[in-house]
Amino acid sequence: MGNCCVARPSPGKRRAGGGGNHRGGRLGGANMQSCSAISSITDPGGASRGWAPATVLGKGLAPDATAAELLRRYELGEELGRGEFGVTRRCTDTATGESLACKSISKRRLRSSVDIEDVRREVAIMRSMPAHPNVVRLREAFEDNEAVHLVMEVCEGGELFDRIVSRGHYTERAAAAVMRTIVEVVQHCHKNGVMHRDLKPENFLYANTSENSPLKVIDFGLSVCFQPGDRFSEIVGSPYYMAPEVLKRNYGQEIDIWSAGVILYILLCGVPPFWAETDEGIAQAIIRSKLDFEREPWPKVSENAKDLVRKMLDPSPYGRLTAQQIVAEYLPTEELEAIRELFHMLDTNKDGHLTIDELRKGLRVIGQNVSETDVDMLMEAADIDGNGTLDLKEFVTVSIHLKKIRSEDHLPKVFSYFDKNGSGYIEIEELKEALSPRGGQKAIDDIILDVDKDKDGKISYEEFELMMKGGMDWRNTSRQYSRAVYNTLSRKIFKDISLKLDPCSGPLAGAAKEQREVD
Incomplete structure (x- = not known):
């Protein structure tokens, strides 16, 4: 767990109200010549004149530079938003031309120690938070006698x-x-x-x-x-x-x-x-x-x-x-959504299950020229509950899982599954054990012939990697080879928890809940 680089307030501290309106608006404005000018626009009128804290950021949260440096580095532009504690203006990095936002928080409007603590904590959290594409990034923090100025990523698309x-x-x-x-x-x-x-x-x-x-x-x-x-x-x-x-x-x-x-x-x-x-x-x-x-x-x-x-x-x-x-x-990825749409397209009678006939016809419609034998193989391997049809969860599981076990992250685990003695090679006896009773000697001979490029009678990791990345599309391989590989992976690896490849973890788990939903 990360830390915020600032002392946490006592969990027992109370603050009446709330509402989150302490922010200085949204995004920024109008050319200015001094930081005091920023502050005068941030705090117009005399109602808020009076006491202001000498420093807000304080020890351990020192500004990145002096406020005078703000005006040397950035050209301030039009006002983009205004809030209870200040104003936000557009600013432009004079060196790069990058458009940013400058949020200026008036010190005179920080009426209590809690208000000051809020600003300090905001700066500390934004500084220490690891970058994320959906979190606004803080570029720099400045402070003068009148205000704290936060230069950050600008967002111009509205709320x-x-x-x-x-x-x-x-x-x-x-x-x-x-x-x-x-x-x-x-x-x-x-x-x-x-x-x-x-x-x-x-x-x-x-x-x-x-x-x-x-x-x-x-x-x-x-x-x-x-x-x-x-x-x-x-x-x-x-x-x-x-x-x-x-x-x-x-x-x-x-x-x-x-x-x-x-x-x-x-x-x-x-x-x-x-x-x-x-x-x-x-x-x-x-x-x-x-x-x-x-x-x-x-x-x-x-x-x-x-x-x-x-x-x-x-x-x-x-x-x-x-x-x-x-x-x-609950929140399907784009990949899952695409598979889900394909399932509904193949499910012509909309009963929530794919028959082998629907699978066969559907594959032809989308341009997948798969032999009758390989369609049988696909249905047999994917039909986990053995009822003769594929429901959405089975279809999604097998589709995602095939992609997952081909990924570089999982290939070493899959290789180790076959390499029982840890020799660094998949040997004939290991292959025979993994494929029995379905593979047969012919399937083993075909795999060795296709995959064992250096003809040493065993499969190295490099040969295995080449097979897995290029050979899982049954259209590009021999029928015996693809059938043996697919059946082995679907029936053994799918169910071997030691591989930590649970098809019901991640986005797959929500598929069952969507089984009856048809777009």
């Missing part, structure tokens, strides 16, 4: 919130793509000992205006570093997205999953799950945790999607899914 408003609600596939990003961000944060504590659509920005723009999380001002088992009691966050245990003042990292679950609910139907006219009413609805799946469009939403919402919004944090479980079980 996720705005896209939800413009769409009304998302399709399941579109929602799954957004949710995968959000949950992977949560997974990254938790792996590095960071609890975000203010996940909401307003805190996810698109890098650009394109439909497929990367989505990035911002605003770590309410975030906190944690160790496993830590419990916190300060009430922070934004009302609609708070977990019930936050309101009960006893929580851990599971609150980020709850907030992500609220976002998923909104993505799928366009409104929050726990709503009322007042904050008190919202809090009461959250404590009750009753989900409405009756109104439109929920009757048209799949049971799999509703099941995920329920498990992310489990009122018990100990029953709630982890980020890792969500990614593994």
